[in-house]
Amino acid sequence: MANKKMNAFYAQSGGVTAVINASAAGVIETARKHKDKIGKVYAGRNGIIGALLEDLVDTGKESKSAIANLKYTPSGAFGSCRFKLKSLEANKREYERLIEVFKAHDIGYFFYNGGGDSADTCFKVSQLSKKMGYPIQAIHVPKTVDNDLPITDNCPGFGSVAKYIAVATREASFDVRSMCATSTKVFVLEVMGRHAGWIAAAGALAADADHDIPVVILFPEIPFDRTKFMAAVDAKVKQYGYCSVVVSEGVATADGKFLADQGLKDNFGHTQLGGVAPVVANMIREDLGLKYHWAVADYLQRAGRHIASKNDVDQAYAMGKAAVELAVQGKNSVMPTVVRLSDKPYKWKVGEAPLSKVANVEKMMPKSFISKDGFGITPKCRAYLEPLIQGEDSPKYKNGMPQYTTLKLVSVPKKLGDTFEL
Amino acid sequence: MANKKMNAFYAQSGGVTAVINASAAGVIETARKHKDKIGKVYAGRNGIIGALLEDLVDTGKESKSAIANLKYTPSGAFGSCRFKLKSLEANKREYERLIEVFKAHDIGYFFYNGGGDSADTCFKVSQLSKKMGYPIQAIHVPKTVDNDLPITDNCPGFGSVAKYIAVATREASFDVRSMCATSTKVFVLEVMGRHAGWIAAAGALAADADHDIPVVILFPEIPFDRTKFMAAVDAKVKQYGYCSVVVSEGVATADGKFLADQGLKDNFGHTQLGGVAPVVANMIREDLGLKYHWAVADYLQRAGRHIASKNDVDQAYAMGKAAVELAVQGKNSVMPTVVRLSDKPYKWKVGEAPLSKVANVEKMMPKSFISKDGFGITPKCRAYLEPLIQGEDSPKYKNGMPQYTTLKLVSVPKKLGDTFEL
Numbered sequence: 001m002a003n004k005k006m007n008a009f010y011a012q013s014g015g016v017t018a019v020i021n022a023s024a025a026g027v028i029e030t031a032r033k034h035k036d037k038i039g040k041v042y043a044g045r046n047g048i049i050g051a052l053l054e055d056l057v058d059t060g061k062e063s064k065s066a067i068a069n070l071k072y073t074p075s076g077a078f079g080s081c082r083f084k085l086k087s088l089e090a091n092k093r094e095y096e097r098l099i100e101v102f103k104a105h106d107i108g109y110f111f112y113n114g115g116g117d118s119a120d121t122c123f124k125v126s127q128l129s130k131k132m133g134y135p136i137q138a139i140h141v142p143k144t145v146d147n148d149l150p151i152t153d154n155c156p157g158f159g160s161v162a163k164y165i166a167v168a169t170r171e172a173s174f175d176v177r178s179m180c181a182t183s184t185k186v187f188v189l190e191v192m193g194r195h196a197g198w199i200a201a202a203g204a205l206a207a208d209a210d211h212d213i214p215v216v217i218l219f220p221e222i223p224f225d226r227t228k229f230m231a232a233v234d235a236k237v238k239q240y241g242y243c244s245v246v247v248s249e250g251v252a253t254a255d256g257k258f259l260a261d262q263g264l265k266d267n268f269g270h271t272q273l274g275g276v277a278p279v280v281a282n283m284i285r286e287d288l289g290l291k292y293h294w295a296v297a298d299y300l301q302r303a304g305r306h307i308a309s310k311n312d313v314d315q316a317y318a319m320g321k322a323a324v325e326l327a328v329q330g331k332n333s334v335m336p337t338v339v340r341l342s343d344k345p346y347k348w349k350v351g352e353a354p355l356s357k358v359a360n361v362e363k364m365m366p367k368s369f370i371s372k373d374g375f376g377i378t379p380k381c382r383a384y385l386e387p388l389i390q391g392e393d394s395p396k397y398k399n400g401m402p403q404y405t406t407l408k409l410v411s412v413p414k415k416l417g418d419t420f421e422l
Numbered sequence: 423m424a425n426k427k428m429n430a431f432y433a434q435s436g437g438v439t440a441v442i443n444a445s446a447a448g449v450i451e452t453a454r455k456h457k458d459k460i461g462k463v464y465a466g467r468n469g470i471i472g473a474l475l476e477d478l479v480d481t482g483k484e485s486k487s488a489i490a491n492l493k494y495t496p497s498g499a500f501g502s503c504r505f506k507l508k509s510l511e512a513n514k515r516e517y518e519r520l521i522e523v524f525k526a527h528d529i530g531y532f533f534y535n536g537g538g539d540s541a542d543t544c545f546k547v548s549q550l551s552k553k554m555g556y557p558i559q560a561i562h563v564p565k566t567v568d569n570d571l572p573i574t575d576n577c578p579g580f581g582s583v584a585k586y587i588a589v590a591t592r593e594a595s596f597d598v599r600s601m602c603a604t605s606t607k608v609f610v611l612e613v614m615g616r617h618a619g620w621i622a623a624a625g626a627l628a629a630d631a632d633h634d635i636p637v638v639i640l641f642p643e644i645p646f647d648r649t650k651f652m653a654a655v656d657a658k659v660k661q662y663g664y665c666s667v668v669v670s671e672g673v674a675t676a677d678g679k680f681l682a683d684q685g686l687k688d689n690f691g692h693t694q695l696g697g698v699a700p701v702v703a704n705m706i707r708e709d710l711g712l713k714y715h716w717a718v719a720d721y722l723q724r725a726g727r728h729i730a731s732k733n734d735v736d737q738a739y740a741m742g743k744a745a746v747e748l749a750v751q752g753k754n755s756v757m758p759t760v761v762r763l764s765d766k767p768y769k770w771k772v773g774e775a776p777l778s779k780v781a782n783v784e785k786m787m788p789k790s791f792i793s794k795d796g797f798g799i800t801p802k803c804r805a806y807l808e809p810l811i812q813g814e815d816s817p818k819y820k821n822g823m824p825q826y827t828t829l830k831l832v833s834v835p836k837k838l839g840d841t842f843e844l
Binding site: 016 | 700715729
């Protein structure tokens with residue numbers, strides 16, 4: 001089997017990003033350049049589920065231009081999933097099934113494009129040679145808006161969401177500044193990040209030497225202290241006349257209770273699931289009596305390809321390309337990484353990390369990145385963040401709208417007669 | 423006094439937009455070309471309040487490039503306000519004060535940049551010559567994201583918010599489509615529009631011939647019918663696997679009760695003010711059992727200069743320019759308008775409307791623009807909306823961030839010794 005040209009499996013996993021499809025383009029275009037070693041590239045429809053269900057897409061049926069356009073198209077073109085493989089001991093049947101499908105389609109390369117959970121899945125697949133005798137090379141392609149993967153300097157997907165939040169905070173701050181004399185004085189923006197405050201930190205980039213904007217940040221790493229927070233907001237409003245607050249969805253009090261979880265009930269006693277932004281805004285009204293507006297960016301922040309960071313797009317593509325090159329070199333159980341060489345000018349190169357050291361490790365904001373008062377970022381953090389949002393890489397527009405690609409997604413004929421229950 | 427060269431007063435009013443500063447640039451740059459008739463342009467700090475408080479900014483102190491850069495800067499560079507003049511009968515003192523300030527600063531031109539309430543204020547000022555013997559020409563410069571001013575084909579500010587919402591809906595729909603196999607199936611986006619559904623309608627532009635995207639719209643013009651709405655969402659999810667919902671903040675039930683007003687109370691019995699998006703999302707969970715995500719665009723949609731419509735920017739500038747030209751022609755109590763000449767190719771010219779017919783008239787979505795089921799737009803509506811979002815007009819970027827201008831805002835020395843209480 002070692003001498004046979006094997007096919008590749010590629011899949012997207014977890015929450016999608018504005019640039020995960022650029023990684024897909026990197027994998028597919030690079031594999032097409034290594035036809036001596038890699039046969040077809042099959043994509044899993046909806047992540048690993050596509051492998052388990054033998055629901056494969058033949059990327060060879062997509063035109064060169066369609067694959068190139070993936071670089072400008074947000075979200076997961078092949079569908080993603082929230083599905084974590086159990087351990088080999090807990091669910092051996094899943095691994096046997098993967099091997100059946102891989103065997104049936106001559107798959108010898110496994111490229112999995114995701115975050116922490118996906119790195120764990122990829123790591124488990126990478127052990128199949130050793131544990132179940134099926135020769136496969138599993139390479140993880142890093143992706144997560146949360147920026148919480150270890151070893152790599154940053155994660156593709158994060159730079160674009162950071163840029164989105166920085167731009168949105170700057171723009172909304174200009175708005176509240178206009179209104180503050182007679183109306184709204186505080187603007188609250190809720191951003192993603194359940195455990196790590198990387199995205200919230202990007203809100204601080206709204207301000208710079210040319211844009212003196214008051215921003216108060218609530219990080220999930222810092223227990224919420226209502227008194228201190230109100231004092232911070234009040235001071236900014238007194239100084240500037242207004243204030244912007246960027247709050248991470250994962251902000252919690254010292255006892256570990258999410259601020260978003262206020263046990264809201266409607267007129268009929270039904271539980272209502274709200275966001276953290278309205279909770280914080282209401283507190284500001286109660287404690288400071290200030291008029292507020294609030295926004296919840298949700299999917300807009302991670303799907304906002306129109307305002308993607310060029311550096312992020314380039315790195316997403318580079319990770320996909322590097323994954324294939326690592327595979328061609330015979331590597332298994334690794335992940336390409338971004339290695340930062342310098343901040344100014346920003347220079348980086350592709351590195352490599354063993355999956356055993358990536359899976360199930362979460363990288364939080366270092367303490368040295370959060371200002372002493374807990375509501376802002378340090379110069380060190382700014383030096384880290386700034387390069388990641390740099391450069392614009394606009395999609396093509398037609399009739400005023402960005403043109404995004406929908407693939408044909410031609411299915412690979414099934415070879416296994418049976419079906420598999422997830 | 424008629425032969426004396428008079429100064430001009432310009433102010434921004436009401437909720438700001440991504441392009442209101444382009445109108446300011448149009449006023450100031452055009453006035454600078456008419457130095458034979460118009461002296462200085464004084465801007466009111468925070469709208470009409472600047473006039474009442476004699477808090478004026480000398481726009482002559484701003485450089486040519488700073489004024490030109492206003493075309494790329496969102497929100498109100500001079501500050502806006504939420505303040506409506508009462509009638510002459512109800513508060514004569516306010517009008518007397520305006521005249522005192524105008525007299526003290528030789529102001530003979532009044533340019534007011536706002537929506538419906540502001541048109542009313544501007545109309546009242548335009549009557550000062552007749553009713554109180556002070557010669558002033560008052561011209562209204564149309565601006566409102568709500569697109570609800572009469573006579574003009576559309577309102578500057580709307581095109582850019584429409585583009586923002588159309589793009590956001592397209593991008594978030596790609597996201598939920600990626601996730602729907604195992605996770606989120608419905609995405610709910612709350613947009614502005616308390617009375618008129620123009621902004622919500624723009625969500626339909628997410629879909630076009632090249633982008634087959636299921637969008638269900640909740641208009642404030644259509645009483646909310648929970649059963650019919652759920653049937654619409656359910657049908658889309660069955661057909662596509664997912665669905666996007668764009669909901670106007672002003673959606674109400676047949677008895678006139680805002681859907682957003684659910685009487686939410688927290689654990690302590692405190693009232694919580696939430697948005698309509700989480701309410702609709704919770705209903706979808708209760709009735710259809712589907713996993714959802716929701717976003718509230720709030721200020722992001724109207725401050726999003728980075729994704730402004732070029733046609734909108736051009737029209738905002740043209741309205742400011744035309745206002746000055748109307749003044750130079752000796753007009754009073756009018757508003758320049760956009761007159762549409764054709765949809766394809768889009769052609770328009772500047773028209774003119776008497777303020778008496780503009781003030782306090784609200785333009786709703788015509789019935790012929792809403793599809794029969796009440797959840798979408800008609801081809802006629804699409805033909806109306808499409809030109810308004812066309813063209814890109816990107817601001818300059820530095821270090822990955824759009825560069826927005828903050829003016830020097832040099833105050834005009836006060837000439838009146840007294841102070842005025844608002």
